[in-house]
Amino acid sequence: MVRKPTSRETARKPNMREAILAAAEELFATNGFNAVSVRDIAQAAGANPGSVTYHFKTKDGLLLEIYRRHCGPMNLRRSELLAAAKRVRDLQDRLEAIVRAYVVPAFTSGSDLAGGGARFTRLRAVMSAEGNEVARKIIAQTFDDTSHAFIDAIHESLPHIPRTDIVWRSHFLLGALYYSLVTPDRVSRLSRGEADGSDAAGAIEQLVQATVAAFQAPALDQAAPARRRPVASSKT
Amino acid sequence: MVRKPTSRETARKPNMREAILAAAEELFATNGFNAVSVRDIAQAAGANPGSVTYHFKTKDGLLLEIYRRHCGPMNLRRSELLAAAKRVRDLQDRLEAIVRAYVVPAFTSGSDLAGGGARFTRLRAVMSAEGNEVARKIIAQTFDDTSHAFIDAIHESLPHIPRTDIVWRSHFLLGALYYSLVTPDRVSRLSRGEADGSDAAGAIEQLVQATVAAFQAPALDQAAPARRRPVASSKT
């Protein structure tokens, strides 16, 4: 015998723990946290409800473990792509590369998790909408650093735009990103079948193209007061 | 006697029915549908749990009534503003006016509902994220017409952009709009206090400015193949 991992890695069935995690991820991402019961998850994973308690103690613990599983690889990937993007010479190209470095890992697999990128991002979107406490804590801890790094990088390639505007626009980017993963069918519907909202590559290209243009818009301070507001309020 | 409305409109307390609706709206919009119990709503409204059943029969019925209450006024307001926007001569100004006509009613009061616009839009965002069935049906029925009208109007002022791109970009707009209402605190945090995410007027200006630029971006077909992708995938 060469070496046996302390019998920790080997489960009777092909890793029931992973099956539960995957099922929970899928169900939480599509239905929200409170709409999914532990029994739903167990059934979807082909496991016993008690098995969920054994592996993750509580339902919150299960959600926490999902975040732990993805956050590391995703942020690592983003850092790598961001570092590469910052080395791009041409300013216009660099901005696009930075935006792409932010968007791509959210749509595609984090690392060895198969196709889990989009699913996890959608999960984050739903948890954010529900104001989930567990998610809120993790996000503030884990993602704010990454967000700041991207904002700074974008600001460097657009020095004439105030940082405040960049924050707003990157916020819009994240919102658009989230919404694209939450309701891809709406794109298919509104385009009358001409576009496929579920096509990750297409969504990425559209999102990158639109976002780069949004970042390059003139700053608000200098643009807003110079123009009259074209639409008057109907009442006030 | 002139005429008395069959004593249907008069409630003992200052309209308990409205209080329940308002409380439910607020709670649903901040915590999601399933996280809020009928008892929570009743308590927040200062009512008895049974009173909710009396007025709205079921919890779904309550949500349905919230939508019914807002959809009409909001779409009407949007139609008015859109009609006015379409009369703007200058193409650039017209585009901005159209975007504003789409955004403003989502942030401000629908009609006589005090400040309910933002709350209701946030509710829609959360229901959309949770994949709520009741909401999904209403939205497809009520909002798709409006969305098509706006997409057509934008397309008219940007004839060189394919309709598919406009659909995607309007989808991003809605996502950004939703997200701004869902987590305004994130903007405040990331801007280190320089921007206030809860300031509706500021959010509107930022969103309009960024979105107009996004719509004006070159079409994807002609732009994407002409440029090399600046970032290579780190693995593939």
Place this chain on the structure above:
DNA sequence: ATGTGATTTGTACTATCGTACAAAAGATCA
């Protein structure tokens, strides 16, 4: 004042929730 219909209250029922825990089953190695 009184009767009538609209509303509110209080309570109860059943279903399902998250979680706990003991027993069974499987794996590992002396």
Place this chain on the structure above:
DNA sequence: TGATCTTTTGTACGATAGTACAAATCACAT
């Protein structure tokens, strides 16, 4: 093989969910 540890199963418990319903209360026309 038998001892030991890990994992799975089955079941149960208290809490809370949505909803139903009878009794109490109110507003108001007569």
